[in-house]
Amino acid sequence: MSTVATDAGAHEHHDDHGPAKGIKRWLFTTNHKDIGTMYLVFSLVMFFVGGSMALVIRSELFQPGLQFVHPEFFNQMTTMHALIMIFGAVMPAFVGLANWMIPLMIGAPDMALPRMNNWSFWILPVAFGMLLSTLFMEGGAPAGGWTMYPPLVLQTGDAFPFLIFSVHLMGLSSIMGAINVIVTIINMRTEEMTLLKMPMFVWTWLITAYLLIAVMPVLAGAVTMLLTDQFFGTSFFRAAGGGDPVMFQHIFWFFGHPEVYILILPAFGIISETIPTFSRKPLFGHDSMVYAASSIAFLSFIVWAHHMFTVGMPLTGQLFFMFATMLIAVPTGVKVFNWAATMWRGALTFETPMLFSLAFLFLFTIGGFSGLMLAIVPADIQYHDSYFVVAHFHYVLVPGAIFGIMAAVYYWLPKWTGVMYNEKLGQWHFWLSTIFVNITFFPMHFLGLAGMPRRIPDYATQFTDFNTVASVGAMGYGVSQLLFAYIIWQCAKGKGEPATAKVWEDPKGLEWTVPSPAPYHTFEEPPHVSKHDSFD
Amino acid sequence: MAGPENRTPEQKRRIRRTALVLAAVALVFYFGFIVATSMSS
Numbered sequence: 001m002s003t004v005a006t007d008a009g010a011h012e013h014h015d016d017h018g019p020a021k022g023i024k025r026w027l028f029t030t031n032h033k034d035i036g037t038m039y040l041v042f043s044l045v046m047f048f049v050g051g052s053m054a055l056v057i058r059s060e061l062f063q064p065g066l067q068f069v070h071p072e073f074f075n076q077m078t079t080m081h082a083l084i085m086i087f088g089a090v091m092p093a094f095v096g097l098a099n100w101m102i103p104l105m106i107g108a109p110d111m112a113l114p115r116m117n118n119w120s121f122w123i124l125p126v127a128f129g130m131l132l133s134t135l136f137m138e139g140g141a142p143a144g145g146w147t148m149y150p151p152l153v154l155q156t157g158d159a160f161p162f163l164i165f166s167v168h169l170m171g172l173s174s175i176m177g178a179i180n181v182i183v184t185i186i187n188m189r190t191e192e193m194t195l196l197k198m199p200m201f202v203w204t205w206l207i208t209a210y211l212l213i214a215v216m217p218v219l220a221g222a223v224t225m226l227l228t229d230q231f232f233g234t235s236f237f238r239a240a241g242g243g244d245p246v247m248f249q250h251i252f253w254f255f256g257h258p259e260v261y262i263l264i265l266p267a268f269g270i271i272s273e274t275i276p277t278f279s280r281k282p283l284f285g286h287d288s289m290v291y292a293a294s295s296i297a298f299l300s301f302i303v304w305a306h307h308m309f310t311v312g313m314p315l316t317g318q319l320f321f322m323f324a325t326m327l328i329a330v331p332t333g334v335k336v337f338n339w340a341a342t343m344w345r346g347a348l349t350f351e352t353p354m355l356f357s358l359a360f361l362f363l364f365t366i367g368g369f370s371g372l373m374l375a376i377v378p379a380d381i382q383y384h385d386s387y388f389v390v391a392h393f394h395y396v397l398v399p400g401a402i403f404g405i406m407a408a409v410y411y412w413l414p415k416w417t418g419v420m421y422n423e424k425l426g427q428w429h430f431w432l433s434t435i436f437v438n439i440t441f442f443p444m445h446f447l448g449l450a451g452m453p454r455r456i457p458d459y460a461t462q463f464t465d466f467n468t469v470a471s472v473g474a475m476g477y478g479v480s481q482l483l484f485a486y487i488i489w490q491c492a493k494g495k496g497e498p499a500t501a502k503v504w505e506d507p508k509g510l511e512w513t514v515p516s517p518a519p520y521h522t523f524e525e526p527p528h529v530s531k532h533d534s535f536d
Numbered sequence: 537m538a539g540p541e542n543r544t545p546e547q548k549r550r551i552r553r554t555a556l557v558l559a560a561v562a563l564v565f566y567f568g569f570i571v572a573t574s575m576s577s
Binding site for chain 1: 542547550551554555558559561562563565566567568569570573574576
């Protein structure tokens with residue numbers, strides 16, 4: 001599908017200054033493309049750091065008994081793996097994609113607040129440096145789970161204030177990034193780009209950014225209260241002082257459930273870009289996709305207590321949260337059927353971004369269905385804190401969010417680097433990832449249904465076979481991601497067939513009207529939005 | 537150049553206003569949840 005570059009660079013301005021030289025370019029840059037690149041590289045590094053921790057967990061669970069690590073260190077690994085993957089890998093990857101693509105998609109020269117953009121990024125390495133440093137502290141890293149429930153989390157050693165401060169910094173970075181996204185989309189669109197003409201990736205990011213602004217301060221408030229309970233004698237969550245530890249769970253999940261959609265809505269936007277391109281048809285029901293994403297965002301605020309059915313609540317509360325959760329299946333179903341309808345009778349081809357998008361569609365739906373099972377109160381009381389839950393959220397987050405990110409990287413990498421990635425290696429990466437991800441996570445459904453609890457370093461012998469299979473799958477998945485890093489590295493070095501401006505066969509959107517690689521400065525003059533590049 | 541120096545005063549004002557409103561919303565949520573929790577416990 002790719003062809004040799006022939007397009008003239010209509011957007012090249014030879015009087016422009018280019019990037020600064022050396023390390024200063026990256027430290028002081030306010031360019032959205034540079035900052036997007038830094039976010040994406042940081043995310044990839046964190047993906048491997050968090051992935052290494054997952055491999056420690058799966059190595060220990062390869063057989064029953066304690067083989068490699070102490071139970072305390074095992075708990076540190078589960079806690080750190082989650083924090084790093086959620087806040088260090090998936091969220092920064094989406095922010096990186098937003099930085100790179102939103103200005104290009106709406107015809108803006110840059111993000112609205114470029115200096116704050118630089119600051120948002122550089123807070124992150126500090127936050128994660130601080131979090132990772134706790135591994136070397138007295139008492140080790142946080143081990144009470146990423147949910148940080150009191151009173152357990154208050155038993156954390158020297159790492160506790162570092163955990164809290166790093167969560168504050170991650171939240172600050174996310175809020176600043178979200179403000180930047182909203183301000184850019186609201187104020188920097190080219191004149192002809194009305195809201196309903198915007199691509200779905202921009203729409204889903206706009207909704208995600210509103211979610212971030214609403215819920216990240218709630219997480220920050222909750223961990224601030226933990227900090228004051230620990231060091232300043234307050235009793236927000238201390239039962240002995242009149243506080244309520246269950247209140248923390250309510251506040252945490254008021255943040256935590258919208259967070260799930262923060263991690264998945266941008267992926268919905270990505271595959272709403274890739275599926276039409278590789279089906280050679282416009283997206284089916286663009287406006288209904290916007291309304292469905294908005295409905296999902298709204299519903300995400302009124303379902304939080306489904307994470308804590310077993311904590312005890314009135315029957316009316318259980319029923320409300322059960323039915324509200326099930327209601328999310330309606331707008332999600334609208335999206336899934338619209339993607340299927342987009343492909344219906346399309347001229348489909350199966351390049352790597354399309355393969356990852358299709359895997360997303362099938363496997364995320366499995367994660368969605370197991371979520372529906374977990375929403376049923378009497379069933380949830382059986383599944384709660386079992387490996388079934390681990391299987392569910394990994395299906396949502398790995399072949400869901402992470403496959404969405406991989407689809408995006410393969411889709412836009414030629415636009416970023418100016419060269420096509422190696423398609424054959426991309427297909428290898430896809431098949432290895434898809435096979436191993438299922439070998440890893442599918443058996444976990446059976447383990448959970450058979451009663452294996454989550455967050456344990458040892459287990460009864462009847463769980464051995466499925467655990468061994470899952471561990472082999474995890475090793476395979478981990479190793480196959482080295483191929484992903486190699487493919488990106490090759491493109492970054494400029495090795496590959498030169499990419500055209502359009503890269504694919506007649507894709508829609510303003511980002512394809514600039515040359516590949518995208519010049520350092522783009523859309524200094526507001527572009528015209530042709531009928532072809534409009535999404536209404 | 538693509539930088540903020542090329543924006544019109546009206547565009548600068550709109551950008552500043554939107555950013556400040558959003559930052560204020562974030563601060564209200566942060567302190568609001570702390571105050572509400574302290575009142576309920």
